[in-house]
Amino acid sequence: MSAIQPFDTHSIAGFWRRIAAFALDALALGLIGITLGAIFEEQLVSLGPWGRLLGFLIALVYFGPLNSRLAGGQTLGKRLLQIKVVDAQGAPLALGRSLLRFLPLGSVWFLNNAQLPDGVLFSAWAAVFGLAILGLGASTLYLYVFNRRSRQSLHDWLVGSFVVNAASQGALAAEIAGPPPKLHRVVCALLLALGGLAPLISQQFQQQEPFAQLGQILHAVNAETWIVSSGVNQGATYTSSSSAGSKTTRHLSINAVSRDADIGNAERAQKLAALTLAAHPAAGQLDLIQITIVHGYDIGIASAWRSHSTARAPAKWLAP
Structure with a gap:
């Protein structure tokens, strides 16, 4: 019986396949949202700004179970693009780990353009939301583009997950599954810090004319x-x-x-x-x-x- 060979760099899913899979998943969620709107429009309107929390929960229920071992680590988009989410050993994620993986991405998605009250926009809380939206968003995008070795983004780092070709089997090679490069960690730390500071700097400008x-x-x-x-x-x-x-x-x-x-x-x-x-x-x-x-x-x-x-x-x- 031969030993299972570790993944090589070609087993890691490429940038465009991941983006295309996410776009297909967003389309599927959009169809769900449109259907809900056609049936429960009055109730959705009554939610006001809290409607985004409902959307977040729907997306969490979609991405969490499908990216876990319950569905073989494949959402609808990943299944069509023939990629999947696994851990360093090549096994699908447990449900709790998959739910946690969605949180950074979901925060950027559903807090962006949210109707935040003045008490938040013009207070120290703005730094928290700036970090959650600008910092996490910029870090996620940076890693998608520049972390070519493992293609792990921030939410993958959080839970130790990888997106690989669906046909891949076995554990990842040590040079891929190892700690992320120091440069990427430094850049992400700076982007997170700038994301938190940006709203506070903006508040200073807002106190000046015009x-x-x-x-x-x-x-x-x-x-x-x-x-x-x-x-x-x-x-x-x-x-x-x-x-x-x-x-x-x-x-x-x-x-x-x-x-x-x-x-x-x-x-x-x-x-x-x-x-x-x-x-x-x-x-x-x-x-x-x-x-x-x-x-x-x-x-x-x-x-x-x-x-x-x-x-x-x-x-x-x-x-x-």
């Missing part, structure tokens, strides 16, 4: 009880034509997420414009203020929104 007044607009708008969250953007649009020549339109846009479906309410839009001009008087010199009210749901794996926009000159917003 960001301070934009922040005041956010605070005033978010204080409205019918608003879940909002965003503000100020900029300029440049157009040019042979007949009218060049034109610059300076504008400020408010995007407000409503708790209810009354997105076409003119009085609400007028109120938001008035709050904007009170918090940022210089906005009265702009050419346009656009108020967009949206309503819908976002559970991370699927979303559906309806919106209504109104753009007027500042003086017309204040007209009775």
Whole structure:
């Protein structure tokens, strides 16, 4: 009876096969999310920002069991791309280990673009979320691209897992299964630190003009009880034509997420414009203020929104 040969570098799944497998899994989860939205839209809307937690749990139930020994270490995407998740001995992961493996990736996926309250965005908690989103996200991407020896990313390091070709058998070679290179560890530590510091540095800029007044607009708008969250953007649009020549339109846009479906309410839009001009008087010199009210749901794996926009000159917003 011959001994099982260890894996060689060709048994490690390549970058593009892993990315393609993840894209297929995301598509499968998206179809699940769309189906849930078609049946339970009202309930998903009522979850508000907590809808992303539901999406996280659905993704955890999908990736955890399928990447474990329960399904041979293969999600639907991995099965189609003929790759699988194993440990250093070539065996599929236990369920608990597979669930833990998903946590770093899931944190980046479902916290990114989440509707976080002002109490988080403008506090020390922002550093925690910056580390979880920016730090983990940048580290994961870096390792996917540059860790060519084992192709382990951050979530693989966490549990000692590897993604290999489905036909591979036996333990990994020592040079692959060994500790990650020092360079990668140093780079990931720096990326995690920068991810945690970035929101704190951003807060310092937000206290200076013109960001301070934009922040005041956010605070005033978010204080409205019918608003879940909002965003503000100020900029300029440049157009040019042979007949009218060049034109610059300076504008400020408010995007407000409503708790209810009354997105076409003119009085609400007028109120938001008035709050904007009170918090940022210089906005009265702009050419346009656009108020967009949206309503819908976002559970991370699927979303559906309806919106209504109104753009007027500042003086017309204040007209009775």
